[in-house]
Amino acid sequence: MPNKLWIAALALAIAPAAAQTPLERGKYLVEGVLTCGNCHTPRGPGGVLDTSKRHAGGPQVWETAEYRVHPSNITPHNETGIGRWTAGQIKTAIRDGRRPSGQQLSPQMPYAYYKIFAPADLDAVVAYMRSLPPAPRQVEPPVYKAKKMTVDxxxxxxxxxxxxxxxxxxxxxxxxxxxxxxxxxxxxxxxxxxxxxxxxxxxxxxxxxxxxxxxxxxxxxxxxxxxxxxxxxxxxxxxxxxxxxxxxxxxxxxxxxxxxxxxxxxxxxxxxxxxxxxxx
Ligand code: HEC
Ligand code: HEC
Known part of the structure; x- marks a missing residue:
């Protein structure tokens, strides 16, 4: 490698980590500790994630005495995802478990664990979600059997x-x-x-x-x-x-x-x- 490149590489290695932008922070959280895609990405045969449709919702189903739900399409697709939701509406869904219609989400979406979100982190998550490629995918609508679902x-x-x-x-x-x-x-x-x-x-x-x-x-x-x-x-x-x-x-x-x-x-x-x- 020519000397000049070595020096450039060294400079990169010793430079202090540049501050993350909200988009980078959102990606780090969503694709890391939050594991949103572990639930929201469709799974094919053998339970293998269909990574060509990240966050586009699943055929997976969760059924309890209170509800029967599938993970929603949370890409910004206008017709089948959350493309028409405002940033505020997305935050309300994540932190408070409420759709824009006012409907309570089933606690299968772990919003009980998202009330603690630092406001800047929640903003970063929403910014990242809105930057995803919109993926068309119609998910079967939820069925709620209980008027109010248990949230701990x-x-x-x-x-x-x-x-x-x-x-x-x-x-x-x-x-x-x-x-x-x-x-x-x-x-x-x-x-x-x-x-x-x-x-x-x-x-x-x-x-x-x-x-x-x-x-x-x-x-x-x-x-x-x-x-x-x-x-x-x-x-x-x-x-x-x-x-x-x-x-x-x-x-x-x-x-x-x-x-x-x-x-x-x-x-x-x-x-x-x-x-x-x-x-x-
Ligand atoms: C979706 C459910 C789920 C979530 C979320 C989850 N775990 Fe686990 N975890 C499991 C299951 C199930 C096992 C055991 C798997 C097995 O035995 O094959 C496990 C195993 C472990 C083990 C190994 C312990 C042992 O004795 O073998 C550790 C450590 C652990 N989890 C820590 C964590 C931490 C920390 C987090 C959050 C960052 C976390 N888990 C999130 C389901 C979960
Ligand atoms: C343990 C699985 C699980 C995890 C993890 C999870 N979700 Fe969900 N999420 C769901 C399910 C299931 C629904 C649908 C609930 C229902 O229909 O009542 C849902 C619904 C939603 C909705 C409402 C969408 C709509 O169309 O109604 C949004 C927004 C959402 N999730 C975003 C996220 C984000 C962002 C993350 C990561 C911070 C995340 N979810 C993590 C399971 C999960």
């Missing part, structure tokens, strides 16, 4: 955290774990409500899919049942590569490929928070 908001997550808190690794980790809706999968439902009080992070939820059945694990600091005896690197490998401490492979629906795009600092913050979970 994690304690401490009903509103954005004070800005100062985001400088503390464990608190930032709590923020990331919340918007990453980790505890929705890793906390069991007891008597119709997610048991954040007595069973936060203890796992035990069953997920059926083309991968068979997977059961979420205990990710509290318990030494034997949780990840208390795992090193930080072992926890990072589990989150980003889907490999357990003993080397065995973890199965979906956890979005390992998305989490792999997180910065090391964000992964460390997540682990700092997980270490604070009481051992259970």
């Amino acid at each position: 908001v994690p304690p401490g997550a009903t509103k954005p955290l004070p800005e100062a808190a985001m400088k503390d690794a464990a608190k930032r980790g709590f923020y990331l774990v919340t918007i990453g809706h980790c505890m929705e999968c890793h906390t069991p439902v007891v008597n119709g409500h997610r048991d954040f009080t007595d069973a936060l992070g203890t796992g035990g939820e069953r997920f059926e899919g083309p991968w068979g059945v997977s059961v979420s694990r205990n990710i509290t600091s318990h030494k034997a049942d949780g990840i208390g005896a795992w090193t930080d690197n072992e926890v990072k490998r589990a989150i980003t590569k889907g490999v357990r401490k003993d080397g065995t492979k973890l199965r979906p629906p956890m979005g390992y490929d998305w989490y792999a795009r997180m910065t090391d600092a964000d992964l460390s913050a997540i682990i700092a928070y997980l270490r604070t979970l009481p051992a259970r």
Whole structure:
């Protein structure tokens, strides 16, 4: 390589990271910790994501006693997606779980975990969603069987955290774990409500899919049942590569490929928070 290029490469390597634009921040969040596409991208045979139709909604269906829903087309397509929604309407859907018509969204869309969104991050997410290529794809309409659907908001997550808190690794980790809706999968439902009080992070939820059945694990600091005896690197490998401490492979629906795009600092913050979970 000619010398001049070497110097240019060096300069790049030592230059401080340029501040992210809102669009870059939105992409980092949506394609990383938020895993929006893990639900909103259609899956073909064998559960494989159809990456030619990212965020265009799914044939996947979730049915409970309260609802039967498919993930919506959230690309800016005017007829079949959210192309006609204003930025404010999209924010209301994400954070408050309400469509422009006023209809409550089913909690299968994890808006209970999005009330904590830092306003600038939510703006960034919306900016990114609106920049996606519009994909035409009609998704079957939802069926709501209950007048009001049960929504369990994690304690401490009903509103954005004070800005100062985001400088503390464990608190930032709590923020990331919340918007990453980790505890929705890793906390069991007891008597119709997610048991954040007595069973936060203890796992035990069953997920059926083309991968068979997977059961979420205990990710509290318990030494034997949780990840208390795992090193930080072992926890990072589990989150980003889907490999357990003993080397065995973890199965979906956890979005390992998305989490792999997180910065090391964000992964460390997540682990700092997980270490604070009481051992259970
Ligand atoms: C766990 C799966 C899941 C994740 C993760 C998820 N969603 Fe959803 N989302 C859904 C489902 C299911 C619906 C449809 C709910 C219904 O019809 O009641 C939905 C609905 C929506 C809607 C309303 C669209 C419409 O046409 O009514 C928007 C907007 C949306 N999601 C955006 C997002 C964004 C942005 C993210 C990432 C921050 C995200 N979703 C993450 C499952 C998910
Ligand atoms: C959509 C549901 C879902 C979400 C969201 C989710 N997980 Fe998981 N997670 C699982 C399941 C299921 C397993 C077990 C898979 C298996 O055994 O094959 C698992 C396994 C793990 C493991 C391995 C633990 C062990 O003992 O093997 C860790 C660590 C973990 N998750 C942490 C997280 C963190 C941190 C987040 C958020 C950034 C997260 N998970 C989000 C479902 C989820």
